[in-house]
Amino acid sequence: MKAIVYSCPYVPAEWIAAHGLRPSRIMPATLGATGPLAIVEGLCPYVHSFINEVMAEKCACGVIVTTLCDQMRRAFDVLTRRCDLPAFLMNVPHTWQTIAAQKMYVDELRRLGRFLIRLGGKPPSDQTLAEVMFAYDSARKSILEAGNNLSARQYAETIAAFNRDGPSNMPNKQLSIQPLNAGIPLAIIGGPMIKQDLEIFDIVEQSGGNIVLDATETSERGMCATFDRRGLRDNPLMELSRAYFGSIPDASRRPNSELYNWLKQKLADRAVRGIIFRRYLWCDTWHAELGRLKDWASLPVLDIDVGGDSRTQHIRTPNRIRAFLEMLQ
């Protein structure tokens, strides 16, 4: 089945799958100077890696980029000029409290549907869409339930695999129960992760900590809400919109108060004692939240800025995490 690649949490995988195409929310492997696009001063390393990952993509028939951040919006400009893969730019409104913004999101889904049809997809019936949504919802529930019994890294990898492959290819062994880690409970907060950086979970564990809340974009914070059964039955597209656009908290939203409401509850529920704030160099959206988070949270915050130089980072990040955990002992 042809794959449609994307990275934004506001792109509903169910909508792509219901059109008969394979949604694949990608997580770039590494940062740095690999790929056709050279490193550019001021360019977010994640956006840089995303562009290169898409340009190297061999199995996809299309790419979806959203307007969630300005740099990603401009990544679309690069992809349309330098990449043969058909590309779609989806307007994801930053405001979220108005009916007009919600309607625009639904209209954009319909427009996305027309793009998918041009790529060989078929327009889904409500029943098909509801069935796909149900399958995804069940898979998400099982991942969330298994979360308590997986190591932080396994949990992140399981979600990443689900994002990439959907519910059908999830091996059951990934959800096997692991011994509980009794390390200092920490949260990790920030934008999307790359595969290479999942080692941060190991570093934390080896240093005496345990990530009990993964609030990065590629983990549970970037998952949509559970679907309402009545909504699935009555109007699945509207329910899809509610669960994604109406529920995923993010730093890019204006206002982004829902992110803090979500964090408040999760940090308390999981008895978090410290926060690792992970941000990419040149990512203004998350960077600007660092100061506010420090003012807002009554917890110590460790700022980990991620640039394109993985060698320096490889030495610096473990040392900083160790020092942070020593302080929390």
Place this chain on the structure above:
Amino acid sequence: MTDTPGQITLQQWDKRFQQLQRAGVPQPNYGGPLSRHVEDGDTRLLKLRYDNSAAALRLWNFLLTEEDRLHKARADGRKLVGTMKDLGTIPVMAYSFDNLVAFYPDGAWWIPCVMELNSGLLNIADKLGIDESFCPVRAMLGAFLTGAHFPIPELLVCSVGATCDDFSAIAQRLNGLGYAILWWEIPHRRHPEPNEEAVKLPGGFSAPKSQVEFVKSELARIKTALEDLAGEDLDEKKLSAGIKKANQVRLLLAELRQIVFTTPLCPLPALEMLIAEMLAIHFCSDQKETIAVLQALLEEVKARAKAGVGFLSADAARIFWVNPVADLQVMNLLEDCGGRICGTDYLFTHALDIIPQDLPPLEALSQMALADPMVGSSADRASRISADINTFGAEALIISRIPGASHCALEGKIIGEIVRDRLGIPVVEIEVPPLTDSIQPTLRTRLEAVVETVRERRKR
């Protein structure tokens, strides 16, 4: 025409001001010697060179007294609206009311330059976690917290969506500090799909009708907020009158740009033209006076063009400039290097295009908001730049990066590629921080290289 055109220093301007006074040249109530602004801390003024006309003096004094006007407006019982990011749309609405005054807190981005980093605003931004990896507009945070550069407005309105991340993030930081902000959405302007109803926007871009309708609904929300603040309704008649006034400013600027960019001998320096163009966005808190200031400049320029006098040599390299400079001195530097400005895109070409007057006014404003070069693709912006380069006969393109600005990482390269492919002219990308003193030799070399390249190409 007041005298032989020339560029003079601040000290020379003081002497000239006395001459003008003795000659009985009338001054507006905000007039006076320019050097008095240095006492307020605007020390960069000491290092700039200015046009020597009375019209230019009026322009500078008008610009540098905006804060006084805002305080006076409040004292007179008028309400202040801080409009952020949209660069030209909301002020048209606000100035349609008699008792509202709109201004851009974004304008604080020039304070670090004008006060040569002595304002302390960037230090405040640093302390709030907004460091130098952000665009210099971060100075706005400090301006809000100190309250020293503009009065805190009664209403803050900010456009988000297809905007730069820097500004959106900084505005959100401000919001997190307790400043209420009314956010409105400007979507990324896309090309209409086949069979989709399209609208031709002012300036030549097109957009789907549905996007215009969406923006209209957003502007209607802002209109309601302004009505609540003003305590009066803004009916179509009043808003149409407001658009007409805004168009008066735009028409004056269009004529000014046409003459200045195309007359063989440059009749007005780049620095004054930059300041004049900025007036289109917010009218410097006095729309009526903006018109008077621009009329005076236009008269001066027409007289100079008619007399065949101006600045620089007739063979100055004709440069199209993209993005405003964080350091005003760079406009002088370009001229020192033998270049002149013949066309600009300072991020707000949509505020220079005439707003349609044959449409329902909110529809017209929506079209104008969507015509913003920054809300569309870099390719769209490059098309507009290419067309304007042809219109004004520019021979080279300089893309001036704004340090830390989210749009500058990728768009400059794309714009450069497209313009080079279409027009075959030299393209150079430079970065201009708020103070360029330490990098001036490098900047000078790059600008001189552009000028030399242009002159060499003429010989072919």
